[in-house]
Amino acid sequence: MLTLLVIxxxxxxxxxxxxxxxxxxxxxxxxxxxxxxxxxxxxxxSKYIQIIKIGSKCFAVAVCKDTMTFLCEVNEDELAYSSDSRVINTEGFKTILEKFKKDKPDN
Structure with a gap:
């Protein structure tokens, strides 16, 4: 049994x-x-609309199961971002878990 536990x-x-x-x-x-x-x-x-940035230009594309279709070019200045959508998460999982533990109401 000990051998199985070690393995x-x-x-x-x-x-x-x-x-x-x-x-x-x-x-x-x-x-x-x-x-x-x-x-x-x-x-x-199985169908999505994506805004992608290639180099310095932005494009809207339709992505399906087997195809990707160009819809239009988008002016990046006209895009509206939510307050945290452009923030890249640099925190580790442990700090994120600690934040959720703090926010959780005690029963």
């Missing part, structure tokens, strides 16, 4: 580190990109 803990640790490694590889791959998705809105289950 289980080893597999969990290995899974954790491989997942962290894969996530950091994906993050590094996306970091230097000139393409940003500014906003996405779902139209139906």
């Amino acid at each position: 289980f803990i080893f597999v969990l640790a290995l899974t954790y580190f491989v997942t962290r490694w894969a996530g950091s590889m994906q993050k590094n791959k996306m970091a230097g990109s000139n393409i940003q998705i500014l906003e996405t809105m779902r139209v139906t289950n």
Whole structure:
């Protein structure tokens, strides 16, 4: 029984580190990109309208299961952002969890 417990803990640790490694590889791959998705809105289950920024220009595109269709060019100055939509989260998960613990009413 002890052997099974040790193997289980080893597999969990290995899974954790491989997942962290894969996530950091994906993050590094996306970091230097000139393409940003500014906003996405779902139209139906498999259809979305996205505002994307490529270089210094913004475009509206329709994204479906198998296709992507150009809708129009959008002037970035005309876009309205919510107060926190352009803020990139630099906090760790632990600090976010602590904020939720503070905001939770005690029963």
